[in-house]
Amino acid sequence: MMPGSLESIQYLVSSKEPCGIETPSKDYSSTEVSSVVATCENVEHYKQMGRIDPSQLLHRMLPLDKKHSFWETQPVEQYHDRGKNTEDEGPIAPLRSVAEVRTNPYKLPKHYEWCICDLNCTHTMNEIFNLLSNHYVEDFESMFRYNYSKDFLQWALRPPGYFPSWHIGVRVEATKRLVAFITGIPVNMRLHSMCMPMAEVNFLCIHKKLRSKRLAPLLIKELTRRVHLENIWQAIYTAGIVLPTPLVTCQYWHRPLNSKKLIKVGFSQLGLGMTMGRTIKHYRLPQKTFTPGFRAMERRDISAVARLLQQYLQQFVVAPELSEADVEHWLVPLNNVVNTYVIEDVESHNITDVCSFYTLPSTVLGDQRHTALKAAYLFYNVTTKTPLSQLVNDLLIVAKQSEYDVFNVLDIMQNQSFLQELKFKLGDGHLQYYLYNYRLKEPLSPGDLGVILL
Numbered sequence: 001m002m003p004g005s006l007e008s009i010q011y012l013v014s015s016k017e018p019c020g021i022e023t024p025s026k027d028y029s030s031t032e033v034s035s036v037v038a039t040c041e042n043v044e045h046y047k048q049m050g051r052i053d054p055s056q057l058l059h060r061m062l063p064l065d066k067k068h069s070f071w072e073t074q075p076v077e078q079y080h081d082r083g084k085n086t087e088d089e090g091p092i093a094p095l096r097s098v099a100e101v102r103t104n105p106y107k108l109p110k111h112y113e114w115c116i117c118d119l120n121c122t123h124t125m126n127e128i129f130n131l132l133s134n135h136y137v138e139d140f141e142s143m144f145r146y147n148y149s150k151d152f153l154q155w156a157l158r159p160p161g162y163f164p165s166w167h168i169g170v171r172v173e174a175t176k177r178l179v180a181f182i183t184g185i186p187v188n189m190r191l192h193s194m195c196m197p198m199a200e201v202n203f204l205c206i207h208k209k210l211r212s213k214r215l216a217p218l219l220i221k222e223l224t225r226r227v228h229l230e231n232i233w234q235a236i237y238t239a240g241i242v243l244p245t246p247l248v249t250c251q252y253w254h255r256p257l258n259s260k261k262l263i264k265v266g267f268s269q270l271g272l273g274m275t276m277g278r279t280i281k282h283y284r285l286p287q288k289t290f291t292p293g294f295r296a297m298e299r300r301d302i303s304a305v306a307r308l309l310q311q312y313l314q315q316f317v318v319a320p321e322l323s324e325a326d327v328e329h330w331l332v333p334l335n336n337v338v339n340t341y342v343i344e345d346v347e348s349h350n351i352t353d354v355c356s357f358y359t360l361p362s363t364v365l366g367d368q369r370h371t372a373l374k375a376a377y378l379f380y381n382v383t384t385k386t387p388l389s390q391l392v393n394d395l396l397i398v399a400k401q402s403e404y405d406v407f408n409v410l411d412i413m414q415n416q417s418f419l420q421e422l423k424f425k426l427g428d429g430h431l432q433y434y435l436y437n438y439r440l441k442e443p444l445s446p447g448d449l450g451v452i453l454l
C-alpha cells in the first residue's frame with residue numbers, strides 16, 4: 001500500500017493490558033473495524049505530511065457505526081462531533097447547581113445494594129482486594145491480570161481532600177458479598193490555561209458473573225451523581241476500550257529487566273535470531289546508578305520537589321495542579337507502592353531533578369512456576385540538569401536491583417525521547433484518555449499529556 005493512503009494506517013485493537021507483550025502491534029484492520037482506533041502518532045505523521053486535516057482524519061478513523069446506548073446519552077464528545085471544530089472549548093452540558101442534583105441513589109436491580117467502601121477498614125480492604133485481584137483488568141489473551149496491592153489501593157484512593165462517598169461498592173443484599181466497585185478521587189486539573197476541580201475515575205470492576213447486565217452505566221451514573229453533589233462537574237478517566245470519544249490514545253512501552261522470566265511466562269518472545277544468553281546480555285544494566293547525587297526522596301525535599309514539578313508540568317496541555325500536600329502524598333516513597341528519587345547537586349545541595357515509578361504487579365494466570373510479574377511504571381519526572389534518558393536509566397538500575405521484572409512506560413509527556421535509546425519495546429497495550437463534560441477544540445498527541453492515572 002502506498003504511504004499516505006488511508007489503508008496504510010495501522011489500525012490497532014485497544015486493550016488496557018496489565019503488561020502488554022513485547023511483540024509488534026497486531027493489525028486487526030479487516031476483522032475488528034468496529035473496535036479500532038488510530039493512534040495519535042499516526043495522526044501526527046499525516047499532519048506532518050500535510051495531506052489531510054488531522055481532525056478530519058481522526059473523525060474518519062473512529063468506529064462511527066458503533067452504537068453506545070449509554071455513552072450517547074452522556075455529556076461527552078460524540079464520535080460525530082470530532083473533527084467539526086465548530087464548538088467552543090469548555091463544558092458540554094449546561095451549568096447546573098448542586099440543588100438540582102438528585103438526592104437519591106440510582107436504583108439497582110433487585111437483590112443488590114449500594115455501599116460505601118471504607119478503606120480504613122481491614123475487612124473491607126480485603127474484600128476490595130479480592131474483587132479486583134480476581135476480576136479486574138486482564139490482557140487480551142487472559143495471560144495476566146493486574147494485582148494492585150492493598151497498600152497501593154489505599155494510597156491511590158486517599159489523596160488529600162478525598163471523599164469517602166466516592167468509593168462505591170455494590171453488594172448482594174442477602175450475603176453482603178462485594179460484587180462491583182468504582183472510585184473517584186478529586187484532582188485540580190489544568191486544560192490549556194483553564195484550571196478546574198475534577199474527579200479522576202478509576203477501578204471500575206464488575207464480578208465476572210455479573211457482566212453484560214448494564215451494571216457499569218449504573219455505577220458510572222451513581223459516581224457522577226456523588227461527584228455533582230460536591231459541586232464538581234468534570235471528570236477524567238482512562239480505558240483500554242474505545243468509547244465516545246478519546247481525548248488521545250497512548251501506547252505502552254516495556255523495558256525487560258528479567259528477560260528470562262518474561263519469556264518463560266509468555267510476556268515477551270525471544271527475538272528472531274536471538275538466544276536467551278544474547279537477550280540477557282542485550283538488556284544487562286550496570287550495578288550502580290550513574291548520576292552523582294542520586295538518592296531517595298525524603299520528606300525534607302517536599303517543597304523543592306513541589307516547586308520543580310509545578311513548573312515542569314506547565315508545558316503540557318493537560319496536567320494536574322499539584323499542591324505541596326499532593327506532592328507529599330503522591331511522591332514521598334512508600335514501600336512497594338511508589339519510589340521517588342531526587343538528584344541533589346553535590347556542591348549546592350539544591351534538588352535539580354526528580355524521577356519516580358510506582359509498583360503494580362500482575363498475576364500470571366495459569367503458570368505453575370511463576371505466579372506474579374513485578375512491574376514498575378514510570379510516574380512523574382522533572383529534569384532541569386540531568387538528561388531525561390540518564391535519569392530513567394538510573395531508575396531502570398534501581399528497579400533491576402529491587403528485582404522488578406519489567407519497567408513500563410506510556411508514551412506521554414517527554415517519554416518518547418528515550419524509548420529507543422533505553423531499549424524499550426512497543427507493546428500492544430493501548431490506553432485511551434477521556435474527559436467527561438469537557439470538550440477540547442483540537443485533538444491532542446500523547447506528548448501533550450502531563451497526567452498519569454494509576
Ligand SMILES: CC(C)(COP(=O)(O)OP(=O)(O)OC[C@H]1O[C@@H](n2cnc3c(N)ncnc32)[C@H](O)[C@@H]1OP(=O)(O)O)[C@@H](O)C(=O)NCCC(=O)NCCS
Nearest residue numbers: 068069070071136137204205206211212213214215216239
Ligand atoms: C469494565 C466492566 C466494568 C464493564 O462491565 P460490563 O458488564 O462488561 O458492561 P455493562 O453491560 O455493565 O455496561 C456496558 C456499558 O458500559 C460501558 N463500558 C464498558 N467498559 C467501560 C469502561 N472501562 N469505561 C467506561 N464505560 C465502559 C460500555 O461501553 C457500555 O456502554 P455503551 O452501550 O454506551 O457502549 C467489566 O467488563 C469489568 O469489570 N472488566 C474488568 C475490569 C475493567 O476492565 N475495568 C475497566 C478499567 S478501564
